Structure formats: C-alpha cells, structure tokens
Amino acid sequence: MSALAADGMRHRDICHRRVRTCASAGALRPLHSVIRMTQTQTTGSESAAVSFAGAAKAFGAVRAVDGIDLGIRRGETVALLGRNGAGKSTAISLMLGLNDPDAGRVRIFGRAPGQAVAAGLVGAMLQDGRPIPRVTVRELVTFVARTYPRPLPVAEALELAGLTEPADRRGDRLSGGQVQRLRFAVALAGNPELIVLDEPTAALDVEARHAFWKSMRAYASRGNTVLFSTHYLEEADSNADRIVVVDHGRIVADGSGERIKRSVGSSLVAFDLAGGDGEGLGLLPGVVSVEIRGDRARLRTADSDATVVALAGLGAIRGLEVTPATLEDAFLALTDSRDRAKETM
C-alpha cells in the first residue's frame, strides 16, 4: 500500500512540473460516458440493491463523501476501490445507516438503510471489529443468525466462511485469519440479500486472502449482492464484476476492470521527442492522454496500433516502446486526475 501511495506521490510530482500536459481532459472523457450509462441503468429502478443519489457526508471540514451517485443491481459484485481516506468507509457507513447523509439520499432495496437493516436484508463486515471474548465461533454465529428472519443454517454459514474446524474455539483465541473469517461468517449468517465488506482482507497474508476471496465468490454465486471495499486493484479486478473507483469522496470511474483500463488507455506508447515539442500528440488516433518527461513522450492509448502507425507517419519513432498499461497505471491515472484538475483551476 505504501508503495502505491509513494507511486502516486511520484506521479503527482511529475504533474506539478508539467501541468500543461498533465491536465489532459482526454483521459476523463470516456469515464463520464461510463458513469452516465450506469445512472440511466439504475434511475427509477425499484429493484436496485443500493442507490446513492447526490449523497454527501462531511465530518467537520472534511467532505468524506462529496456527492455520490451510484446504483448497484441485485446480484452484482461490486468493488469500491480507493486509497485510504478516499471516502470508502464513509460511503459504507451511509449504506448501513450508521451515519445519515448531510445531503442527498441513500436507499437499500428501495428503503432507508436503517429499515433495510432492521428487515434483515443487510449483513456487513466492518473494519477492525474483534469478536467478543469467551463465546465460541458457533455460539456467536448462531446468535447473529437468529436475529435474522431467514438465516442460513449455522453449519452452512460456518462452512462457507471456512470455520468448520475452529467452530468450537472461543472468538478471542483465533488467529488473525480466523478472526477475519469469523467476521465474514457474522456478515453472512443471516443470509442477507446484500453483504457489505469494508476492506475484508486488510492485514491478511496471501494464503488467507486467497481463501477469503474463494468464500466470498461462493457466497456471491448464490445470487447475493456483494459490495466490498479495497485499496488493492488486483483484488477488485479479480473478484468483482464491476469496479467503482472513489477518490476525494467522489466517484472517478465506474465499470469493469477491462473498461477502466480501456478508458485510461490500454497501452503506453513512449518515444523520444528528439527536440520536438510534442504539440498535437493528443490528437493522434487512440490517444487519451499525453505526458512528457524531459525529452520523452508517454502516450496512453486505447489503440496502440493506430497510434504507432500515426507516429510512424510523423517519423516520431526514436526509442519507440509499447507496453500494456497495468491496472495500477489505470488506477493512478484515475485518482490523480482530480488533483490535476484542481491544480489547473
């Protein structure tokens, strides 16, 4: 995570020096169309599992959620992706009725969040929750299940969460990975239609993480709606149907991992300017953004073939290099765009 943050810093540093090229509006254009599309899909739909309409929540001067519009259909698995402090947890607390929005509206299955929770439609795994002491895994899960109207059989909930073996161990005597699984079991015990997981794999090792996602996908495959937050792009990409990227309390991108990659350019084309000024590069076919570092231009492109052919036509092929953009690149490009916009304002 710190590496990712550091990367982001480096990226921004470049932008400070090169405001001209960084403030490329091209990178944002495709995203707006993505967001518009999801809005039309969900507006007025009664069956939406989750809907945010202009929701905002501030804590003092910090606008943690700064106007979010979002619709999640039943059965979708959605990742809420963002850095620490991006507003993910606040968005989740609005969804669960733990906080009320200052403005806008949040609805869960067409009801106010508190009502949806009271009706047993929602289960959640919060950050940093620890199990209460002196009660076994089975006792705790049984209790939670019985507070819901139509719970899963306890044995099934334990199995789904991978807790069959330590079922009779006390909650305060579990390993870190087991605690995480217990919190997951608590979230799904009531067989809720919507399950919300706030950074479910934070502090888990690779193996535990792998096991966790397997459980999560098994639960999602039963037709349930799953929303999880993460700051790991890989996790979002491999476990969600759809990724909603949040930054500074706003949604900066919304779509499949593929789509997000495409919207910021699926490839990077780099070459030496050899004294040229890079004027007009943003107009070349496929190019969504241009970045110039010293004498080297880096183009994000949605169609590297077309871009390279055009560059060849201009004779600008010295040191030409084409690399596929990683999701990490996409993420950084997305979450930095607002900073850049601010700087140019």
Next chain:
Amino acid sequence: MPKIAEYVKLETRRTLRDPGFVIFSAGMPVLMYLLFTNLGGAGQVDGWKAMSMVGMAAYGALGAAMSVGTGIAEDRTLGWLRQLRITPMSPRQVVVGRALTGSVTVLPAILSVLVAGGLVNGVRLDLWQWAALTLLLWAGATPFTLLGIGNGYRLTAQATGVVNVATLMGLAVVGGLWFPIDAFPDWLRSVSRFTPANRFADLGWSVTHGAAPGLTTVAVVLGWLGIFGSYAVVSYRRAGRTA
C-alpha cells in the same frame, strides 16, 4: 422477543465464563461473609450472621449488576456494538437485553451467599423468608444494573472498570453492607439511610426480621431506580450519536 432471549443467552454465557466475574461477584462475597461472621467471636453477636448474609448478598448482587456496564464498554472498544447495529436487533433491544442479562447474572452472587448462610452459618429462616429475600435482592439490584449500563455507555472500558469498583466499594461501605451502620457517627448514619445500597439491603433485612420492607425504603429504592434509569437512558442516547 426471541431475539432478545438469544442475546441474553449469549451475554449470560459470556459473563459466567469470566473467572474474574465469578470470583468478584460470588466468590469474594461468600469468603468475606464467612470471615466476617466467624472471626474473633463475631458470630456470637445476635443476628449478625443473618444480617451480614443479607449485606454480603447485596454486595455481591451490586457488583454483579454493575459489571454489566463493563461488558458494554468492552463491546464499544471491540466494535461489537457497531456490529450489533447492523443486525436486525434494534439498539433498544440491545439495551433491554443487557439489563435482562444483569438480572440473570446477579443470581449466582445472591444465591451463593444465601446458601453459605443457610448451610455453613446455620442461619434459620422460614421458607417464605428465603423466597422473599431472594426475590427482593434480585429485583432490588435493578437500579445498579442501570447505573452500570449508564457508565458503560458513557465511559471507556478502563474508566468503567475503575468507576464501577470505586462506586461498588463506596456504596457498600457507606451503605453498611460490610459493617453495620450502628457503628457510624450519627450524621453518617442518617446519610447512609438514603443511599441506594443501604436501602437495597434493607429490603432484605426487613424480611429477616419477618416484616415487609418499609414504605420509605421502597420509596428511596424506587427513587434511585428513577435516577439511575434516567442516567442510563441519557448515556445510551449520547453514545448512540457517536458509537
């Protein structure tokens, strides 16, 4: 209602499995009772064995009742109260469940001292007296459960523990649960008669004398019930806005 019953079951298990709880709410009062009534000829004083039995049972019940608050403060630290808020249980059901748990977990404290009185110290009471004594001590502990809940919602886990122990000791000593208030100076004795623990124990003392509790005693206990109840409600509401 079944939801609350499940919650009470969970919390009762959790409380009774706590060795600290068992030692301090049941073990200590029994030990102190047996020491105070058998050392240095103290047992020869007329009626002291019965009187101290009621006092120590009340002391145990008081400690057990207040410790409900320690659990609540602990739950806030663990994030469990927040987790409960996203189950279909309403916050009100959680609070009521906690109070009911208190009414279950005070029983071992009361019964163990009464059993020690009857079996070890040979306190002789009529059957109705034993029944009335148990019932009154059980019901009379409710204000202290509410006081504990108020502390639990208001203070941190550590502060709740400290405040509860200090309150318990203070109320027990001033209320004459350990030593008879006859030994107190006049002014303290008159103050003591209005303190919650003293009137709580007096519910039991009147029964051992074969009488119904006095009207003032009942009125004072109900007064404290009102005060501690309001304190619990206010603390709970305040916590609801922040937790």
